[in-house]
Amino acid sequence: MAIRLGDNQYGKAEVRLMRVTRDGDRHTIKDLNVTSQLRGDFDAVHVAGDNTNCLATDTQKNTVYLLARTHRITSIEDFALLLARHFVTGFDYVRGSRQEIEEYGWSRIRTADGPHDHSFVRDGAEVRTTVVTREGDHEWVVSGLRDLVVLKSTGSEFRGFPKTPHTTLPDADDRVLATSLTARWRYTGTDVDWNAGYTAIRATILETFATTYSLALQQTLYTIGRTVLETRPEVAEIRLSAPNKHHFAVDLTPFGEDNPNEVFYAADRPYGLIEATVYRDDAPDAGRAWESVPGFV
Numbered sequence: 001m002a003i004r005l006g007d008n009q010y011g012k013a014e015v016r017l018m019r020v021t022r023d024g025d026r027h028t029i030k031d032l033n034v035t036s037q038l039r040g041d042f043d044a045v046h047v048a049g050d051n052t053n054c055l056a057t058d059t060q061k062n063t064v065y066l067l068a069r070t071h072r073i074t075s076i077e078d079f080a081l082l083l084a085r086h087f088v089t090g091f092d093y094v095r096g097s098r099q100e101i102e103e104y105g106w107s108r109i110r111t112a113d114g115p116h117d118h119s120f121v122r123d124g125a126e127v128r129t130t131v132v133t134r135e136g137d138h139e140w141v142v143s144g145l146r147d148l149v150v151l152k153s154t155g156s157e158f159r160g161f162p163k164t165p166h167t168t169l170p171d172a173d174d175r176v177l178a179t180s181l182t183a184r185w186r187y188t189g190t191d192v193d194w195n196a197g198y199t200a201i202r203a204t205i206l207e208t209f210a211t212t213y214s215l216a217l218q219q220t221l222y223t224i225g226r227t228v229l230e231t232r233p234e235v236a237e238i239r240l241s242a243p244n245k246h247h248f249a250v251d252l253t254p255f256g257e258d259n260p261n262e263v264f265y266a267a268d269r270p271y272g273l274i275e276a277t278v279y280r281d282d283a284p285d286a287g288r289a290w291e292s293v294p295g296f297v
């Protein structure tokens with residue numbers, strides 16, 4: 001019987017990095033969480049504990065901070081590509097790398113004198129994400145966002161679903177639709193204006209959520225995905241994950257009051273979980289782009 005080492009990768013997870021760029025008195029900040037992983041010729045360390053080619057996770061962590069010092073971080077995608085290229089081209093035993101970065105947004109505090117030069121307020125729960133995978137000379141970029149919490153107070157219904165002996169849900173012709181969206185989209189290449197792409201895709205997601213009359217959250221997700229692909233030729237596919245954050249109208253009739261969709265119980269669980277991939281059928285092959293991206297998206 002032969003027992004073999006299968007796929008493996010290793011690195012430093014969740015390297016928290018805050019980068020201040022000082023343009024005179026006016027500062028810009030990047031608040032990042034970087035997970036660096038290497039793939040390659042690492043049989044010896046697993047099988048025999050031979051660390052000759054085991055670039056330490058501590059070294060990977062230091063590299064994140066050093067490259068942040070020597071480079072301007074214009075986007076998380078550019079920084080992840082820089083890290084992946086550094087490791088794969090710098091060490092012959094490193095054949096591939098996965099660099100995942102989350103970015104927490106900060107805005108300038110608006111004072112009576114205008115936006116402040118060096119004081120900031122966190123944007124909220126929403127997080128911008130990227131996963132760069134490099135294998136030899138191939139590079140894939142999957143970017144996205146998570147925890148984009150949106151709600152519409154009308155313009156949503158859910159009717160006509162199968163009524164089985166187990167069904168209690170009534171048809172709804174006017175309901176609250178709310179979700180905390182996770183989206184990841186795969187770019188066709190790496191010659192992309194990452195920040196412009198992100199800003200445009202996020203705006204399209206919000207615009208489409210707001211303006212689509214929803215017959216089902218599934219339809220809303222597909223419409224978001226289709227609209228992103230129609231407007232962004234640099235995107236090959238998009239994966240969306242949306243918990244249906246149910247809002248139930250409270251029955252006030254025991255108290256002699258009606259409730260014309262004004263008072264809701266905002267349930268936190270259980271929630272529907274609606275997920276979909278939307279893609280171009282002429283998109284380049286995904287290769288290893290999605291490999292070990294956690295969860296469905």
Ligand SMILES: O=c1[nH]c(=O)c2[nH]c(=O)[nH]c2[nH]1
Binds near residue numbers: 216
């Ligand atoms: O938009 C919805 N999709 C469903 O599949 C579903 N199922 C359910 O109970 N409520 C909803 N809402």
